[in-house]
Every structure is written in structure tokens, then in C-alpha cells.
Amino acid sequence: MMSWPKAMLKYLLYQKPKSIPSVYQSGIEDKLEEAAPQPSGSGGKEPGRKPEAKEHGKPTDGTGGKKPRKRVARQRNKTGSPVREKFVGKVAENQSIDEILQNKVKLVYDLEENRRVLAKIFRVPQNKDAVLRSLTIGTDPPVKALLVFIDGITNSQVQNLAVLQPLMLISGLFDRSMDEQPGANGGTAFYKDLFDRVKEALVPANQVSTADNYARIVDDVLNGNSALLIDGFNQAILLETKGWQYRSVGTPQVEAVIRGPQEGFTEQIRVNTSLIRKIIHLPSLVTEFIKVGGASPMQCAVMYLDDLANPDLVHEVKRRLESIQADYTQVTGLMEQLIEDAPFALVPQVLATERPDRVAANLLEGHVAIVVDGSPFVMVVPATFFSLMQSPEDAYVRWPFGSFARLIRYAGLFLALLLPAHYVAIVAYHQEFIPTDLLLAMTGSREKVPFPSIVEVLIMELSFELIREAGVRIPGTVGTTLGIVGALILGQAAVAANIVSPILIIVVAVTALGSFSIPNYTFSLSIRVLRFIYIFLASVLGLLGIMVGFFVHVGLMVSLKSFGVPFIAPAAPVTRKNQDYFMRGAEWQQEIRPDYLDPLKRRRQPRISRGWTGPAGRKGDSGPQ
Amino acid sequence: MTQYKPVVGVSEAVTLLFIFLSSKVFLTHVVFLYHEGLNAAWMIPIIQTSTGLLGLLLLVSVLNKFPGRDLVEIGEELTGPYINLLFALYYLAVFVFGAGMTLRGISEQVVAGFLPDTPISLVVFTFVLGTVVVSYLGVEAVARTARFLLGVMVVTAMALVLLTIPLWQFDAFYPLWGGGLWKLLAGALKNTGDFVQILLLGIIYPFLPVNQVRQIGVRGVIVAGFFLFLYVLAPLLIFTYPSATELTLPSFEMARIINIGRFGQRMEVVFLPVWVFGNMIFLSISLYAGAAVLARLCRLSDYRPFVLSVAVFTTVVAFVPRNALQAAYWNHQYLSQYSFIILAAILVILLLTARAKGKGGDKNEQGG
Structure with a gap:
């Protein structure tokens, strides 16, 4: 019954804080620095130094401040010595494994030695993924062997039926049926040796190759294959046994089209x-x-x-x-x-x-x-810039609609990049450009908004970016909530609160639609970022700022290259072009390949690709009905 | 960035040349032609184009004798370092002085027309910053930027003229010969310097396609002549002589009076791209060419260390005139009037020296 005062005292009286025990604590460099004496010289502790500096936890090297400590820490980081020194045994072991792999150390004839090395490389027995399966090949006489694979990425069905079963159960039958005079090293007249026989006749896997070094074995095993090592041979047979789980081919998630194949890549x-x-x-x-x-x-x-x-x-x-x-x-x-x-x-x-x-x-x-x-x-x-603005859909619909879609997309690009900036520039600097009626309407709508145009644009654009980013990260189950919240922020509530003007809602909405029309996701991201630079330029110098920014932007774009090809090709520099870079031409006009690629064959299709329009075609038409 | 030799294609080179020659039409420059040619001033660009073509052929004949080398290097080989220094300083003066006056002109125009409360120093700094970046990227970048923006610029420039058609008064043509044929000829020959910028070809010659320099030059000069003609003619037809002589910025005034219904008034902002981009390309070319001349003089393979110094020099020159009008007047006085004669004299000297020394191959250029 006396325990409750004790329990209360525990909370009332001071107690030395206990740290949560953990074997691992980060920052080993700092701890060593505090514990170990400073190096001699400028960073070292002088023998005659007074102890008060130490009591206050200040540096005792006389140089003061954090600079020397940082320098020491940096030096240590370069060598990575504190951690490596602490785990010197493990580091040495890792290094020896790396050397085996890098130097492509050859296999030996002794199976046990090979097993030992492979176990070391795959960290067996700690590592439960790597399996080193011993077996006996049922030949006469029986031979010891070792199958190495990674569990989970191999097809156990294939292993059982096409590797283990033939080797362990059927190899004897096969041995008797083949004949005849035994050759050297377990071979027959038909096969050079046992290894050759196993490879050629005992493992009915569809792809088989050999390896004579550990690095190759490790490489293949990590890719889902199995390695078969046979006692007395300094080679291994690599068997195709890949079999891991993967997503099946589904519809494209980002580049959906209406008329076109509905297959997308997978992770395999x-x-x-x-x-x-x-x-x-x-x-x-x-x-x-x-x-x-x-x-x-x-x-x-x-x-x-x-x-x-x-x-x-x-x-x-x-x-x-x-x-x-x-x-x-x-x-x-x-x-x-x-x-x-x-x-x-x-x-x-x-x-x-x-x-x-x-x-x-x-x-x-x-x-x-x-x-x-x-x-x-x-x-x-x-x-190139133009390829990033194209969608497969452009080619899958008739060319006028493909071209129209591209025009809309370029308009979307322009709006996504420059519309908010133009709004800021015109409202802040170039009001005379706005026709009087519209100007009055805009001024009336902005009357109650206390912020300058740049602030309201930034509020709305950042809110929109926030919603977009949250939309990507949000779990599916609460996804609908985002739509409601987004509609509240970007909708009537913001206007009713006099934070932004109604016309800005339209500007932000159109900007968003424009950015969604850009077919390439990464390119769309870059436009999102650049938009803010243009908004800033517009707020400082109006349309002049936008134009100077655009001039520099174009200058930087035309200087870019992608694998040696100018980014704005074929527009700048001008190269010979087909009917598919800015607008989508008719399919029968797509006669040449892009000049900037310098392909080995320039012509994609003959000048008259619709053979039926020529005389021969007409003749053919009048043929069988 | 420029580890390899830059290449400027035919299309980019023509664009570069014609913008370099004709961007002056967006500033005060054309007003001086009205003083010379009165109501027939539109004929002056036609005569100027002819003289420009003659100068161009002279330049190409010098350049083609020394393939792969620019005008500064050719001058050094033919006349030696000391005389060539004078020539190179003249080239530098053409680029820097032209850029300085243009910088001042366009900055004043922007301040007067679009940003009345903004200090001119900020506007100048913005222009310089933008053009330094692009010229630092090299002649390839400048040429490709010009080519990329060409569509916007040509459409805007043509729209500016075409939208004023309802305001044209064709009576302004008469008397057809203005002050008389001789006065016109004298006026045109006095202003041959409008085409002194063909000098650019001499600086970027090593980067142009072999055997196509003449073709590039001729196309560039003719297109530039067309725009000069158009932008001298349009204000004359709209404002008529002598009112046109009182304009400070004829193209800006044209933009201001465009009226396409109730919604389409005060359209000058729409035409801002052509003024800004045209003059920024002019400035970028000037900075690059100035830096390239200095690099050749100092025998450096890289022009880039000089871009910033030429930009500073240009900015200083831009602030020497007291106001925009003085800048325009100086530009006319020192660059448009007599500079072409000096260039022609240099080219003749180089040509004669080459003949006398028996240097240079005779390259028979195809095309053009």
C-alpha cells in the first residue's frame, strides 16, 4: 500500500533521465572525438592547458570555435576510419569477398571449398534467401553436387522437375541406356566427361551455360538462375530458373489513349x-x-x-x-x-x-x-522538345484531329507557363491593355482584395500545387476528401473571404488545365517550377520581365542537347523535317525519318505509299471482285 | 560549353543577319530617313539595299579568299598586327557603339511606353543581363534563339503593318519622287551605314556553311531591305509627310493607333515582343561579335572572357547620350552615315593587299 506515494514521487521528484538502450547510436565520429584525445598540433590538447575550458565543454585546443572540430571530422570522414576501425574484422571480410568477385577468382575442383566460398559470399547461414542445396547425382558411381540459388526469385517447379528430378532420379536410367565404354572422368564415348554429360543430357532446362568463376555464378544466381557445381570439376552449370512474382501487363497509367493499344510496360x-x-x-x-x-x-x-x-x-x-x-x-x-x-x-x-x-x-x-x-x-x-509535346493519340486519330490536339496542347503549354505571369503583369503594370469594360469588371472584383496581384497569385498557385502534391500522395480511401477540400480552397470560399478575386480563380483553373494537357509528366513538372519564375519576373518588370525571361529561357533551351541532338531540333537549328514535328501531317506524308537522328535509312516509306492510288493499284482494283 | 566548333546553318545565319540589319526600324532611326527623302523616303531603303548588296559582295570576295578565317584574322595576315589593330577597333566600335545606342533607345522606349515608373537603370540592367546570358552561350545559341523567335517576330511585325491598312492614305505617295531623284540618291548614299552590320558575316564566317556565305548574305540583306522598306513606308502612309518627321518612335505610334473595334484598342502591348526580342537579338549579336573581335585581337580561342567586359562597355556607351533623342541622333550621325564607307575602304584595302601579296585562294562559290 505504500507503493503509490513512491509512484507519485517518481513523477514529482527529479530523476536522472534514462536513455533508451540501443546498441547502435549514430554519430560515431563525434563520440570518438569527444572520447579520444585531440590530435597533436593545432587541433591537439596542450599539456599545460587549464582544465576550466574542459569543464565548460569548450574546445581545449586554443583555436576556439567549431572550425578545428569540423576539420577533424571532415578528415575522418574522408577515410571513414572510425566505423571501419571499429568493425575492422567485418570490413576485412567484405574486402576479401569483393576481391573474389572483382578479380574473378576461378572455381576449384574441390566442391567443399567451392561451397565454403559461396557460403561466404552469400553470407550463409545468416542469409536465409541464399540456398546451397547438396545433392547426389544418381550416376554410376554417384557424384556429389551442389545447387545454388536464391529462394523466392527462382521457379521451384522448374527446379524440381527440370533439374533435381533428372539429376537425382533419372540420371541412372539415362546412364544405362547410353552405352557403353566409360570414358575418362565419368564420361562416355558420347560425352567428354560427366560435366559435359550433365550439361548436355541430364538437365532439360531451356537455357544452360557454364561459368568458371565465382563472380559469374553470383551474378547469375542473383538474377534468378541456379548454379550447379559438381564435385571434381572447376566449372559450374548455370540453369535458367528465373521465376519471381511480377505485375502482369496492364493498361498504361499515365499515357492513356482512346484509339490505340491498351498495353503498358511492367517492372519485368x-x-x-x-x-x-x-x-x-x-x-x-x-x-x-x-x-x-x-x-x-x-x-x-x-x-x-x-x-x-x-x-x-x-x-x-x-x-x-x-x-x-x-x-x-x-x-x-x-x-x-x-x-x-x-x-x-x-x-x-x-x-x-x-x-x-x-x-x-x-x-x-x-x-x-x-x-x-x-x-x-x-x-x-x-x-527533343517536340517529342515531349507529342502523344501517341495524335497518330492514332485522323491527322486533322491529331494536329488540332497538338495545337490545343501547345496552347496549354503557353497558358500553363505564362498565364499567371501575364495576369500579374497586366494587372500591375499594363492596365491600359485591358478594354475599359473588362478593366472595370476586374477592378470591381479586386476592390475588396487587400493583397497586390502577386500575393494573390502566389496564394492561389501555391494552394493549387499543394492540392496537386497532396492528391498524388493521398491514400485512395480518403481521396474524395481532397476534392472537397480543394474545391473549397480554390473555389467560392477563397473569393467570399476576399482573399482572391474571382477572375484569378479562372486564371488558376485554366493554368491547371493547361499543365494537365502537357503529355510528358517530367516536362509538366518543369513547367510548374518555371511558372513561378515568370510570375516573379512579371511582378518586378511586367511584360518586359516575362519577355526577357523568355528570351533567356529560349537561349538556354536551344543550347541544350540530348545525346548530341539539339533539344529544339528541327526548329532551331533548322533541319529537314517530316510532317510530324509541330503539327501532325497525314500518314501518307510521313515519308522521311527525322534528319537530326542521321539514321542509316532516311526514307520511311516510298513517295507513293498508297500504292492503290497509282496506275498499278487501279489495275489491281479492277481485279477480283 | 563550346568544346566543339559551333555551326550556324543557312536559315539561322540569314535570320541573324537580317535581324541585325533591320531591328533599327523599331527605334527612332527611320525618322531621319524622312528628313532625307521627304514623302519619297520609302525609296531610300531600296537604294540602300542595293549598296548593301554591293558591300556584301565585296566582303564575301575577301572572306572567300581565306576559308575558315574571320575578318580580323584575315586583316592580321594581310596588313600586319598594327594596321589590323585599327581595323579591329573599327569593327569593335561598330558593334559596341551600335549596341550602346540601341540599348539606350529600346530602354527609353520601354520606360516611356510601358513602364513609366521604373528607373531606366533597372530596364537597362535587365536587357544587359538577358543578352549577356545568351551571348555567353555562343553564336550557336544566339542564332538558334533568333531562329526560334523568328516566327513570333515576323508575324507580329507583319500584323503591326497590316492592321494599320485601314489608316493608309495613298495620297501620301505624291509627289512620287519627293524632293527629286538626286536628293533621294544623295539621301540614300549618305545613309548607307544602315547596312554596315553586314560586318557580322565577317566575324561569324568560320561557323557558316562552306560555299553558302554569299547566298546567306544576299538573302539576309534583301529580307532586311524589305523590312526597312515596309517600316519606312507604313508610317508615311499613316501619318503622311511632314507629320511623320515629328514622330519619335514610329512603330510605337503605329501600334497605338491600331483600332480593331471596341475590344481591340491600345494594342501596343501585343507588339512588345517584336520590339523586345528584335533588339535583344541585336544586342546579343553585338556583345558576341564584340567579344569575338577582342578575343581574336588577343589571340584567345575563347570569346567568353570578353562578353561581360563588352557588356559593361556597351552599358557605359548607352549612358553617354543625355537622352534617347541624342542617342538616336548620334546613332544616325556616326553609324548610319559614314561607317559603311570606312568598311568598304577596309575591304578594298584587304582585297588589294591580298592581290598584291598573292595571298588567299580564289574560291568559286556555288549558289547564291
Whole structure:
């Protein structure tokens, strides 16, 4: 019964705060610095120094301030020594594994030694994903073997039926049926040796290859294959057993069209390449695989038409991909940033699309596609301003409507970029431009608004950006709430509160519609950001500010290049163009490929592509009824 | 940025040249032609275009003797560093003085017409900042920017003229020869300097397509002549002589009186792009060309260190005149009147020296 006063005292009286115990505490450099003596010299503790400085927790090196400490910390960070020193054993082990992989150390004949090394590389037994399955091949005499794979990314059905079962159960039967005189090292007259026999006859997997070093085995195993090591052989058989879960082919989420294929890419690279190949039935369509990245190499497919794409362009794409050394590049958005020409430019310099038909159309023009494993977007390079403003729909409807859609889209781009800025400029500086009746209406509506035009525009634009960003992040179940909140902020409530004028609601709404009409998401993002720069320029210098800003903007755009192609081509510089860059021409007029790509074949279709309009065609028409 | 040799295509080069030659029509310049040609001043640009073409052919004949080299390098080889220094300083003066007067003119126009409460220093600074960025990016960027904006500019410039058609008074043509043929000829020959900017071709010659320089020059001069003609003629037809001589900014006045119904009045803001972009391209070219001349003089391969210094120099020159009218008057007095004769003299000297020294190949240019 006396415990409750004690419990109360616990809260009333001072108690030394207890830190939550954790083995790991971040900031090891700082802790070491506090604990360890300062290095000698300018940063070191002088022997004759008075202790009061230490009592106050101030630096005792006499140099004062944080500068020396920062310098020391920086020096340590460079070497990374405190952490590495603490875990020196683990670091050494990791280094030895890295050396095995980097130096492509060869397999040995002893299976146990191979198992030991592979277990070390895959961190077995801690790592439960990696499986090192021992088995005995049922030949006469039986041979020990080891199957290495990663659980979860392999197809166990294939493994059981096409690898383990034949090796363990059927290999003996096969052995007896084959004949005859046993050859050297378990081989027969038919096969060089047992290894050859296993590879050729005992594993009915569809793709089999061999490896003689650990690095190759690790690489394949991490990609879902299985490695079979046999005792007495310094080679491994790599078996195609990939089988992980992936999203099936669905409809495109971002680039929807009404008349056109409804297939979108998935996260599976092989599915994506097949979706493209399904459209282009040409033997010249080449798919080259490149490992990209340093710490976690990523499978990347470079696709191009060998008889069409400029070899220099293909070489440049491969050169850039092969040179990348980065930890995580599994998304096109990340890889894009590592291969683009001008990383500081706001506009995207690659065309990311989730539509196989769009990639196919671009490949047939002479572009190069980069498919990244794990990303449902495929990059097409080079990209130009005009390609970013195109939608596949333009080609799938009759050309007048395609051209009209493009005009609307360019108008949308103009409005999204410059309409709010023009509103600010005209309201603040160029009222004379507004016809009197409209001016009176605008002035009347702005009468109760206490803010200058720039403030009300910024309030509304930022609110809109907030709603848009929240709309992307919001969970689906509460998504409808956002619409209500958004309508309240951007609607009558803002006007009723005299925060903004009604005409600004129209301006912001039209701006939003304009930005949604931009078909490329990344390009749309850049327009969102640039809009604020133009608003600022308009608030400072009116239309002059907008025009000077636009002049500089154009200057920077025309200086940009995407894989050697000017970003504004074929408008600036002017190159020979077909009927599909600004407006969409008729399909039978699409005779030449873009000149700026310098394709190996320039002509896309003959001058008379509708053969039936010629004399021969007419003749044909009069043929069988 | 410019690790490789820039390339300026035919279309971009023609655009660059004609804008460089004709952007002056948007400032006070054309008013001086009314004083010379009276109501027949519209004939002066036609005669000027002819003299401009002659000068151009002279320039191209010098340049084609030394493929891949610009006028400063050619001058150095033919006349040596000391005489060529004088020539190069003349080129520099043409670019910097022209840019300075234009900068002052367009800034004053913007302040007077659109931003009456804004200090002119801020407007000048804005123009300089914008043009420095683009000229720093190089001749390719300037040329491509000009080409990209060409559509907007041509449409706006033509609209400005076409929308005034209801106001044209064709009686203004008469008497057809104005003050007489000789007065017209004298007036035109006195103002041949309006085409001194063909000098630009001499500076950007190494970046132009081989064998097409003459074609570029001829096209550029003819298009520029057309716009000069149009913008001298239109104010004459609208305001008639002598009222047209009292205008300060004829193109601005044209924009002000456009009336397309109740909703379409006070349209001058609509035509702001043509004034701003036209003159900014002129300024960017001038800054680049000035920096390129200095770089050649100092035998540097990169022009960029000089862009800012030429910009500062231009700004200083822009503020020397007391007001916009004095800037326009100086521009007319020192650049439009006699500068072309000096350029022609330099070109003749270079040509004769080349002949005398037996230097330079005889390049037979196709086309044009």
C-alpha cells in the first residue's frame, strides 16, 4: 500500500533521465572525438592547458570555435576510419569477398571449398534467401553436387522437375541406356566427361551455360538462375530458373489513349522487351544487355534497329550506361539523371514512356530505347522538345484531329507557363491593355482584395500545387476528401473571404488545365517550377520581365542537347523535317525519318505509299471482285 | 560549353543577319530617313539595299579568299598586327557603339511606353543581363534563339503593318519622287551605314556553311531591305509627310493607333515582343561579335572572357547620350552615315593587299 506515494514521487521528484538502450547510436565520429584525445598540433590538447575550458565543454585546443572540430571530422570522414576501425574484422571480410568477385577468382575442383566460398559470399547461414542445396547425382558411381540459388526469385517447379528430378532420379536410367565404354572422368564415348554429360543430357532446362568463376555464378544466381557445381570439376552449370512474382501487363497509367493499344510496360525487363519485339517483327531489332551501376548492378536493355539507328548514337548510349557507377539505379528516373547531357537543366532530356507502341514507333525512326529492369517506364533517346509535346493519340486519330490536339496542347503549354505571369503583369503594370469594360469588371472584383496581384497569385498557385502534391500522395480511401477540400480552397470560399478575386480563380483553373494537357509528366513538372519564375519576373518588370525571361529561357533551351541532338531540333537549328514535328501531317506524308537522328535509312516509306492510288493499284482494283 | 566548333546553318545565319540589319526600324532611326527623302523616303531603303548588296559582295570576295578565317584574322595576315589593330577597333566600335545606342533607345522606349515608373537603370540592367546570358552561350545559341523567335517576330511585325491598312492614305505617295531623284540618291548614299552590320558575316564566317556565305548574305540583306522598306513606308502612309518627321518612335505610334473595334484598342502591348526580342537579338549579336573581335585581337580561342567586359562597355556607351533623342541622333550621325564607307575602304584595302601579296585562294562559290 505504500507503493503509490513512491509512484507519485517518481513523477514529482527529479530523476536522472534514462536513455533508451540501443546498441547502435549514430554519430560515431563525434563520440570518438569527444572520447579520444585531440590530435597533436593545432587541433591537439596542450599539456599545460587549464582544465576550466574542459569543464565548460569548450574546445581545449586554443583555436576556439567549431572550425578545428569540423576539420577533424571532415578528415575522418574522408577515410571513414572510425566505423571501419571499429568493425575492422567485418570490413576485412567484405574486402576479401569483393576481391573474389572483382578479380574473378576461378572455381576449384574441390566442391567443399567451392561451397565454403559461396557460403561466404552469400553470407550463409545468416542469409536465409541464399540456398546451397547438396545433392547426389544418381550416376554410376554417384557424384556429389551442389545447387545454388536464391529462394523466392527462382521457379521451384522448374527446379524440381527440370533439374533435381533428372539429376537425382533419372540420371541412372539415362546412364544405362547410353552405352557403353566409360570414358575418362565419368564420361562416355558420347560425352567428354560427366560435366559435359550433365550439361548436355541430364538437365532439360531451356537455357544452360557454364561459368568458371565465382563472380559469374553470383551474378547469375542473383538474377534468378541456379548454379550447379559438381564435385571434381572447376566449372559450374548455370540453369535458367528465373521465376519471381511480377505485375502482369496492364493498361498504361499515365499515357492513356482512346484509339490505340491498351498495353503498358511492367517492372519485368524481359516482358518489356518482348512487348516491343511483339510490335517490331524485324531481325534487325537488337537487344543488348548491359550491367549498370556499382553497388547493385542493374540489368539494362539497349534496344535499337541495327539497320536504322546511327551506330554512333548507339555507341554513345552504351558508353554512358557502361560508365555509370552508382548504388541504386533501378528506376528510369534515377538512371535518366545519370545519363542526361545537362543535369542542371530543368527540362527532361530523355523521353520516358510506358507505352510499347510509342517505343516501337521511335525505334522505327532511329531512336534508341533503354529498358531498365524493375521500371515500368522505358527511356527513348534522344528526346527533343517536340517529342515531349507529342502523344501517341495524335497518330492514332485522323491527322486533322491529331494536329488540332497538338495545337490545343501547345496552347496549354503557353497558358500553363505564362498565364499567371501575364495576369500579374497586366494587372500591375499594363492596365491600359485591358478594354475599359473588362478593366472595370476586374477592378470591381479586386476592390475588396487587400493583397497586390502577386500575393494573390502566389496564394492561389501555391494552394493549387499543394492540392496537386497532396492528391498524388493521398491514400485512395480518403481521396474524395481532397476534392472537397480543394474545391473549397480554390473555389467560392477563397473569393467570399476576399482573399482572391474571382477572375484569378479562372486564371488558376485554366493554368491547371493547361499543365494537365502537357503529355510528358517530367516536362509538366518543369513547367510548374518555371511558372513561378515568370510570375516573379512579371511582378518586378511586367511584360518586359516575362519577355526577357523568355528570351533567356529560349537561349538556354536551344543550347541544350540530348545525346548530341539539339533539344529544339528541327526548329532551331533548322533541319529537314517530316510532317510530324509541330503539327501532325497525314500518314501518307510521313515519308522521311527525322534528319537530326542521321539514321542509316532516311526514307520511311516510298513517295507513293498508297500504292492503290497509282496506275498499278487501279489495275489491281479492277481485279477480283 | 563550346568544346566543339559551333555551326550556324543557312536559315539561322540569314535570320541573324537580317535581324541585325533591320531591328533599327523599331527605334527612332527611320525618322531621319524622312528628313532625307521627304514623302519619297520609302525609296531610300531600296537604294540602300542595293549598296548593301554591293558591300556584301565585296566582303564575301575577301572572306572567300581565306576559308575558315574571320575578318580580323584575315586583316592580321594581310596588313600586319598594327594596321589590323585599327581595323579591329573599327569593327569593335561598330558593334559596341551600335549596341550602346540601341540599348539606350529600346530602354527609353520601354520606360516611356510601358513602364513609366521604373528607373531606366533597372530596364537597362535587365536587357544587359538577358543578352549577356545568351551571348555567353555562343553564336550557336544566339542564332538558334533568333531562329526560334523568328516566327513570333515576323508575324507580329507583319500584323503591326497590316492592321494599320485601314489608316493608309495613298495620297501620301505624291509627289512620287519627293524632293527629286538626286536628293533621294544623295539621301540614300549618305545613309548607307544602315547596312554596315553586314560586318557580322565577317566575324561569324568560320561557323557558316562552306560555299553558302554569299547566298546567306544576299538573302539576309534583301529580307532586311524589305523590312526597312515596309517600316519606312507604313508610317508615311499613316501619318503622311511632314507629320511623320515629328514622330519619335514610329512603330510605337503605329501600334497605338491600331483600332480593331471596341475590344481591340491600345494594342501596343501585343507588339512588345517584336520590339523586345528584335533588339535583344541585336544586342546579343553585338556583345558576341564584340567579344569575338577582342578575343581574336588577343589571340584567345575563347570569346567568353570578353562578353561581360563588352557588356559593361556597351552599358557605359548607352549612358553617354543625355537622352534617347541624342542617342538616336548620334546613332544616325556616326553609324548610319559614314561607317559603311570606312568598311568598304577596309575591304578594298584587304582585297588589294591580298592581290598584291598573292595571298588567299580564289574560291568559286556555288549558289547564291
